Every structure is written in C-alpha cells, then in structure tokens.
Amino acid sequence: MQLLSWIIFPAVCLMLITCPSHESLKENTDSKAFKQLITQAESYVKEETTPPDAYLQKFDQDENVQLLKAALNQIGYDLELSDFYDEELTWAVTDFQIQSENASISGIYDEATKEELLSYFKEDKNIEPGEGLAHPPEEPEVTEAGTEVVGNPYDELALVNKSFALPENYIPEDLMVPDVPFPFTEDLPKKYMRENAAHALEDLFDAAEDAGLELFAQSGYRSYDRQVEVFSANASQHGEDYANTFSARPGESEHQTGLAMDVTSAEVNLELVTEFGETEEGKWLAENAPEFGFIIRFPEGKEDITGYQYEPWHVRYVGEKAAKYVTEKGITFEEYIEQFDK
Missing domain, CATH: 1.10.287 (Helix Hairpins)
Structure with a gap:
C-alpha cells in the first residue's frame, strides 16, 4: 500500500x-x-490512518476522499489513492455497507458508515472485498435490447435511463413506506421507497404542509416484473416507440430504484398530468424539492436528453448536494453525470 x-x-x-x-x-x-x-x-x-470525519459522495474531490480510500485499504481493499470519489470507491463503500451491520446501503460515506469503519479499526478486523457486492466486470453486461446493465444498483447516484438499466433481479433491501398522504389505502408496493428517500419525502411533504399545500404520493417503487406488465400494456395500446416516450422498458425505469416517487394534488384530481406543473403544488414542488434531495427528473424542454416527455410529477432522490447543483444549473441528471464522471 x-x-x-x-x-x-x-x-x-x-x-x-x-x-x-x-x-x-x-x-x-x-x-x-x-x-x-x-x-x-x-x-x-x-x-x-483513520476514517475521515466528513460526508462524502460520488464525484467529490478533496483530501478527505484520499483519506477514505487509505482507510478502506487498511481493512482489505486495494484502491488507488487519488482524491476523486470515483465509481471504484463507490463500489467499495457500497460493498462495505452491505457487509456491515448498521450502515445504510447507498454508496455514500456518511456518519453511520464512518462509525462502522472505525469499529473495524478498533477491533483490528479485515474485510473480504466483493463479498457483499461483486466488483463490476470490466466489460459491462447488456440487456437483450442492448442497454448497459448498471454494475452498482445500490448507488443513490446511479443513472437509470434508456442507456443504463438495472439488473432484472434487483430489489432494494431497505424499502419502507414513507409517512405521507396517499390517495389509496391498500398496502401496495408502489407505496414503498428506499429508506433515505422515504425520510426525505416525509420532510418534503411536511414542508409543503407548512406552506399550506397538500401533496399526495401516487407511485413509488415498481418491480422489474411489474414494469414488464406496465410497458407491455402501453406498447399494445400506443405502439412500442411512442410508448417509450412516456413509459420505460423493463429495467430502465427509475421506479425500480426505489428512489423515485410520482407526486400529485387534488387540483388535478390526483392524476399524473402535465397540468400539475401549473398548480401551486407543482410550482412549489419544483422550487423546493432540491432542498430535500429531490429533482424533477424529466424537465420541460429536455426531452431530447432524458428521452421522456415532461413529467412535473416525477421526483427522483439524488441527495441535497446533487439536487441543488442540478437545479441551480438548469441541467438534467444525465448532464450532471456526464459533467462529473471521469
């Protein structure tokens, strides 16, 4: 080392x-x-060599990233000691989190992950790299449609679109129901989100309520198999090409990440329609979502980049740092990833 x-x-x-x-x-x-x-x-x-006292995520670049890599190397990893939080470090952090007891699985280095890493130092323990999450292959897998399969689906900054698909068997391990209003009472899978996203959604909805607005969560997690049904139905009705402008092919849906939620209001009869963006709730959501780590994933005028129609109701959790950057720059998540991915 x-x-x-x-x-x-x-x-x-x-x-x-x-x-x-x-x-x-x-x-x-x-x-x-x-x-x-x-x-x-x-x-x-x-x-x-001790774990840094900092919150770090993919694309960060400073000396704390180098310290984190050095700390992980001490327990068994073999990371190049650069100061850039790259895909390799994201994989290592995710793998470590999966093998740990108390850290949430996100690929992000947070306080809980630091405490887990400190316990390895105190107890002089080592880890078996790849035992939690296999190292992504040099040549990425591809789907039958030719879409590259995401190597680390747990990554909260994973890009999922028409070019990058989730593994068919990926089901988030930390799904929970956020304590927010839904327009239905049944305990359906679409009520669920990943833990960090669910708690952030609760805070977002609380803030909307404080502003005198009422939001409703309509559709969150959706399994691969369920997306097969949804896309097949849309393709049968509209044709596959047109359907793919508003409906994702299986594996390419952000809903499978557990990090997305469709949001609506009574002003549009609890429907998912573009008119939602013109309501007080829709305007407030677009302006305030970044404060809670969410972005409007498919913004108006960016259809040629995202590949999908404008969806003012679809929010995606990416964390506060990325959400604020994307929104302030007026860019898409695709452009954000392209700008920072080295």
Whole structure:
C-alpha cells in the first residue's frame, strides 16, 4: 500500500546504503529485526490512518476522499489513492455497507458508515472485498435490447435511463413506506421507497404542509416484473416507440430504484398530468424539492436528453448536494453525470 511504502522505503534505502553485499542485504531482510520493523510500520500506519470525519459522495474531490480510500485499504481493499470519489470507491463503500451491520446501503460515506469503519479499526478486523457486492466486470453486461446493465444498483447516484438499466433481479433491501398522504389505502408496493428517500419525502411533504399545500404520493417503487406488465400494456395500446416516450422498458425505469416517487394534488384530481406543473403544488414542488434531495427528473424542454416527455410529477432522490447543483444549473441528471464522471 502507498502509505505503508512511505515508511518502509526509507528503511530499505538505509539497508542498501549500509549493507556491503547482496548476501548481507538478504540476511538483513530475512532477519528478525527487519520483520519486526515491517510489523511496527504496519501497526503505525493503521494507527495513523483513520476514517475521515466528513460526508462524502460520488464525484467529490478533496483530501478527505484520499483519506477514505487509505482507510478502506487498511481493512482489505486495494484502491488507488487519488482524491476523486470515483465509481471504484463507490463500489467499495457500497460493498462495505452491505457487509456491515448498521450502515445504510447507498454508496455514500456518511456518519453511520464512518462509525462502522472505525469499529473495524478498533477491533483490528479485515474485510473480504466483493463479498457483499461483486466488483463490476470490466466489460459491462447488456440487456437483450442492448442497454448497459448498471454494475452498482445500490448507488443513490446511479443513472437509470434508456442507456443504463438495472439488473432484472434487483430489489432494494431497505424499502419502507414513507409517512405521507396517499390517495389509496391498500398496502401496495408502489407505496414503498428506499429508506433515505422515504425520510426525505416525509420532510418534503411536511414542508409543503407548512406552506399550506397538500401533496399526495401516487407511485413509488415498481418491480422489474411489474414494469414488464406496465410497458407491455402501453406498447399494445400506443405502439412500442411512442410508448417509450412516456413509459420505460423493463429495467430502465427509475421506479425500480426505489428512489423515485410520482407526486400529485387534488387540483388535478390526483392524476399524473402535465397540468400539475401549473398548480401551486407543482410550482412549489419544483422550487423546493432540491432542498430535500429531490429533482424533477424529466424537465420541460429536455426531452431530447432524458428521452421522456415532461413529467412535473416525477421526483427522483439524488441527495441535497446533487439536487441543488442540478437545479441551480438548469441541467438534467444525465448532464450532471456526464459533467462529473471521469
């Protein structure tokens, strides 16, 4: 590891200078004293390398990212010590979270993940990389339609669209029902969202209520199999090409991520229609959603980029940092990913 080499390298150089021959060098490196030096160096590095006290996510770039990579390397990973939060680090964090007891699975380095990592240091434990989430293959899998399959579906910043599909068997492990109004009472799968998104939606709806507005959650999580039914019905009625302007093919729906929710109001009879964007609720949602980590995923005028019609009712959870950036810049999630993905 790079940090370890900074300590061991000077010691080896000293031996090269002081040892008159190859034989004596070999004797020194085989010696008990040299092995003890290595052990002490390893112990020193582990003591000095601690998980950073920072909130970090994909595309961040600073010294804390490098510290996080060094900390993960100490428990068994082999990450290049750059200062950029790349896909490789996102995979490692996700894999670690899946193998941990108390961290939420998101690919984001948060307080709970830091505490879990600290416990590994305190207990001197190591991890088996890839045991929780297999390392994405060098050559991505593709669907029958030729769409690239997302290697890390747990990533809260995963791009899911007509170019990137979720695995057919992906079902989020942390689905829950947010405590918000629904226009139906049945316990249906579409009430569910992933935990972080669900709590953020609760805060969003509370803020809307404080503003004197009433929002309703209409449709959240949707399984791959359910999307097969939905898209087949739309394709039968409208033709596959036209249907794909407003309905996603199986695997390509954000609803399968558990991070999306369709929102409506009584002003449009609880329907999912573009007129919702002209209501007080729709305008408030577009303006305030980023404060709670949501974006209007399919904005007006960006159909050629997103591949879908304008949907003022469809919000996607991406976290506050990304949501504010996307909204302030007036860009799509596709453009955000393209801008930062290196």
